[in-house]
Amino acid sequence: MNLKKTILASTAALACTLGAAAHAQTSFVDCVATPIANFDGNIVDAALATPELSTLVDAILAAGLEDALASAENITVYAPTNDAFAAIPMDITTAILEDVDVLTAVLTYHVTPGAQDPRKFVPPVKRETLLGEYVYFSYNDGEPQVNNSTVNCAGVRASNGLIWFVDSVLQPGF
Numbered sequence: 167m168n169l170k171k172t173i174l175a176s177t178a179a180l181a182c183t184l185g186a187a188a189h190a191q192t193s194f195v196d197c198v199a200t201p202i203a204n205f206d207g208n209i210v211d212a213a214l215a216t217p218e219l220s221t222l223v224d225a226i227l228a229a230g231l232e233d234a235l236a237s238a239e240n241i242t243v244y245a246p247t248n249d250a251f252a253a254i255p256m257d258i259t260t261a262i263l264e265d266v267d268v269l270t271a272v273l274t275y276h277v278t279p280g281a282q283d284p285r286k287f288v289p290p291v292k293r294e295t296l297l298g299e300y301v302y303f304s305y306n307d308g309e310p311q312v313n314n315s316t317v318n319c320a321g322v323r324a325s326n327g328l329i330w331f332v333d334s335v336l337q338p339g340f
Contacts, residue, residue: 193308197319198285205324209243210236212324218331221251229269235277241327242282244301244312246335254335271297275338281328284310284317299338312336 205212210232213219222245226232235243251259262268274296282293289304301312310317318331 194305197308197310200285200319202283202321202323202328205322207324208236208326209238209241209324209329212322212329213243213245216322218247218249219245221248222246225251225263225269225273228263229266229273231270231273236326238277239326240279240281241296242278242280243327243329244276244278244284244315244317244332244336245329246276246315246332250315250332250334271338272335275299275301275336276332281323283321283328284312284330285319285321295338297338301336 205215207215210223210226213223213226226235235241262272277296278293278301279296280293284303287303287310291303292300293303294300304311306316310319312330312332313336315332315334315336318333320331322329
């Protein structure tokens, strides 16, 4: 019962954080000053508790990466929202979801070692992903970017790392 209350409270807190941050992204200073929400659980638990990440959770489960992401230490996940996945044509999404190797490559391209705060990077900055390719950080109109995706100023700190919500699916070079 307590676990259920914790998950419900965390979900409500994450939803409020996401909604408030969407309106707060007006300047570099505002973005950097946005507090990181704390979640009592690992990165996979946090994703499961966040309705806006249900498509990402489905992809993680389809690739069989839930245990690896739950047990990894000190990682950062750039988490595409459901809207980010919806922007991809359905036939491409279906093809990716049906090919575990491609799906794994796409998902591990969204993860970097270390607890990274992309809001504090002074461009140009690049970081290697778990896939072994690089993501690049910059700013556009006061908003942090990873590759060409906008990073929501409100992150989530889980027991094993950070989650940053992004508005598009990052694409590795293959």
